[in-house]
Amino acid sequence: MTKILSVENVELYYDHIYALKGVSIDVAEGETVALIGANGAGKSSILRAITGLRPIKSGQINYEGQRLDGTSAAEVVRKGISMVPEGRRAFPLMSVKDNLLMGAFTRTDKAEIEQTLENVLTRFPRLRERYNQQANTMSGGEQQMMVIGRALMAKPKLLLLDEPSLGIAPKLVQDIARAIVAISRDEKVSILLVEQNSRMALSISNRAYALSTGSIALSGNSKDLMNDDRIKAAYLGGEL
C-alpha cells in the first residue's frame, strides 16, 4: 500500500511547551488510522502540524510524495487535505447551506460542487431538513455532521477528524461512527481519526497509534490493540 501521508520525527512547541517530541506516523491510501491518547497528549497538535496551522520545529511531513510542512493552511486544503477541527468550529451565524458552500471554497466548477453538495445532503439527510437553518441553533450532533459534510465538500483525499464524538449524545456517537465508516467505504479518502473515545476509534479503524505526552507509546493493528492489555488499562478501562 502506498503512503499518502507520513509524519517523520516531528517536534512542535508552543512557546515553552514541548508538545510533540519526535512523532512519526503514517497513513496509507484508503486507510482509516486512529490516533488515541489522553488529554494534552498532543493529538490535536499533530493535526495542526499537518494542516499548517502551527509550524513544526524539526522533522518533516510528506504528502503524496512531496514535502508538506511549511505549506500554509489555506494551501494545504488545496492539496486535498480537509480537517474537521476540535470543537467543530462551525460558522455560527451562517446557514447550513453557507457552511457547506464554504467547504467548497477552493473549488470552482459549479456543476461539480452541486454534485458533491447533493452527495453530502444524501449522506446526512438531517442537513437537508435543516438546510437554511442558522448553524448555532442546531444541536451538537447536527453541527458535527455539518462540519464533516463541510470537510467533504472540498473532495479531500485525506480527511482529518479531531474528536468528532466530543460533547455529543452517546446515541449520536454511533451515528457519527457509522458515517465515518461509510465515508471511508464510499469516497476515495484516507482518514486520520483523533479520538479520546478509544473504543469507538479502534473499532472503526484499520490501524492505530497511542500517543502519550508528545510521543508515540504504542502502535499497531486496531484489532490487536483492542485486546492489548496496556491499551485496555490505559485507554479502555472504565470507559463506556
Added chain:
Amino acid sequence: MEQIIANGLYLGAQYALIALGLTLIFSLMNVLNFAHGQMYVFGGFVTYTVVVQLGLPFIVGLFASAVVLAIMGAAIEKFLFAPVVRRSKRDESTMLLAAGVAFFLDAVILLFFGEKQRGVPKIVNGVLNLDMRIIMPYDRILIGVLAILLIVAFIAFMNYSRTGRAMRALAQDKMAAQLMGVNVSRYSMIGFALGAMLAGLVGGLLVTITGVNLGMGGPTSVKAFLMIMIGGAGVISGAIAGGFILGMMESVGLTVLSAYGDITYLVIFASLMVFLAVRPQGLMGKPWG
C-alpha cells in the same frame, strides 16, 4: 412629521453606508478605523476634482472615488495594518495606527485639495413637493436612492458571492476559514479596501449636496462610531440600524430641538450613554451576521 422621516431616511442611508464600511473592517481585522471619516472626505474631494476640475460627468466622479479609495484602503491595509497586526497582539497598536492614519490623511487632503469647502453643482434640479407635507429637492432623492441601492448591493454581495461568504467566514471563525482555504491576508485586504470604498462612495454622494471640507473627517469618524455602538459592532444589521437611527435622531433633532439652540448632538450623546449603560453590546451585539 413626514418631512422629518424623509430627511431621516435620506441621511440614514448615507450614514448606514459609512457604518457598514467601518463595521466590515472591524469584524474582519478587529481594527477600529479612526481614519474612516477622512476616507469619506477624501472620496468627496476625488468626485469634486473629477466633476468640477476635469468637467466629467458625476457618475465618473463617483466611480473614481470608489476606485481611488479602494486602492488606498488596500494599500493602507497591506503596508500599515497587516504588519502591525502580525507583530503586535495588542489592540491598542492598531488603534494608535488608525489615529495616525487619520492625521496623515488630513495632511494629505490639505496638501492636495486645500482647506476650502468644496462642492459639486446640483446634479439634477427641481424640488419634489407633496402637498407641502414633504418637500425634498430631487438631487437629495436621487442621492438617497443611490445610497439605498448601494446598501442593497453590498448586502447581496456579502450574502451571495463567494468573496462575501469568505469574508463572513473570516469574521466568524478565522481558523475555520483558513481550513476552508481562505487566505487571511488577502481577504483582510479585500475587506479593508471594500470598507474604504464605501466611505469614499458616500463622500462622492454627499459632496453634491453638502460639499466637503478638511474639518469634516474627525467628526464623521465619531458619528460612524456612534452608529456602530448603537447597532452593535461587527454586525451588518447593526450598522444599518445604527445608521438609520442616527439619521432619524439628527433629523428629529434639527426640527424639534432647533428652537433650543444647537443641542441635537448633546441630546444624542446623553441618550446614547443611557442606552449603552443598559445595553453595552448595542442593539444587535457581536459578531458579524
